[in-house]
Amino acid sequence: MHISALLAFLAPIVANAALPGIDVSSWQGNVDWAGVASRGNKFAYVKATEGGTYKNPYFAQQYNGAYSAGLIRGAYHFAQPASSSGATQANFFVANGGGWSSDGKTLPGALDIEYNPSGATCYGLSQSAMVSWISDFSKTYLSKTGRYPVIYTTTDWWTTCTGNNASFAANHPLWVARYASAVGTLPAGWSYHSIWQNSDQGNPGDSNIWNGDATGLSKFAKGG
Numbered sequence: 686m687h688i689s690a691l692l693a694f695l696a697p698i699v700a701n702a703a704l705p706g707i708d709v710s711s712w713q714g715n716v717d718w719a720g721v722a723s724r725g726n727k728f729a730y731v732k733a734t735e736g737g738t739y740k741n742p743y744f745a746q747q748y749n750g751a752y753s754a755g756l757i758r759g760a761y762h763f764a765q766p767a768s769s770s771g772a773t774q775a776n777f778f779v780a781n782g783g784g785w786s787s788d789g790k791t792l793p794g795a796l797d798i799e800y801n802p803s804g805a806t807c808y809g810l811s812q813s814a815m816v817s818w819i820s821d822f823s824k825t826y827l828s829k830t831g832r833y834p835v836i837y838t839t840t841d842w843w844t845t846c847t848g849n850n851a852s853f854a855a856n857h858p859l860w861v862a863r864y865a866s867a868v869g870t871l872p873a874g875w876s877y878h879s880i881w882q883n884s885d886q887g888n889p890g891d892s893n894i895w896n897g898d899a900t901g902l903s904k905f906a907k908g909g
């Protein structure tokens with residue numbers, strides 16, 4: 686077989702080895718979801734809320750649009766741990782699109798916990814205070830929805846700001862960000878990631894890869 690024919694033959698096999706998805710926020714505005722689906726994306730996370738007051742004004746178009754285009758979609762909350770308690774922010778998230786349903790089209794809500802975009806990296810919280818804040822968010826989210834939240838973070842931030850706490854790995858799916866050709870070292874405790882945000886060059890938004898096949902993604906959405 687000629688090399689170019691071989692590559693053409695292999696390309697779809699390689700592409701199907703992991704499922705692509707995107708994540709979006711108000712930066713992307715109204716999204717062309719039919720286009721997103723036509724490019725092979727199977728899932729999307731949509732920013733719902735941040736802190737205790739911010740709501741993504743494009744949430745409905747993005748979240749419902751992803752669903753209508755046949756994607757499995759979920760909502761995420763950008764944590765602002767200095768501004769109010771984890772419970773307060775989990776309740777705010779759930780009340781504004783962050784809930785979960787077992788319809789097989791809805792991913793568990795994600796807690797985006799990462800570098801402070803406008804101040805001290807760990808928001809001025811000690812490692813133990815940060816761990817308590819995340820636990821408070823998680824317990825509240827679980828009691829409201831029946832699912833543990835997905836944790837979105839980077840290994841570096843988690844190490845710096847939680848002391849690389851290994852306890853959350855037991856029941857929180859990991860969505861890890863690393864813009865590189867390999868996922869790299871995971872935060873402590875996790876032996877695998879569920880989703881890898883591998884670049885900020887999504888079309889549109891950021892680019893992500895589900896660590897598994899379509900059956901696994903569907904099971905993850907349904908829960909249990």
Ligand SMILES: *[C@@H]1O[C@H](CO)[C@@H](O)[C@H](O)[C@H]1NC(C)=O
Binds near residue numbers: 852
């Ligand atoms: C890790 O977090 C758990 C709560 O999820 C806490 O009980 C435990 O003390 C923490 N471990 C360390 C070493 O901080």
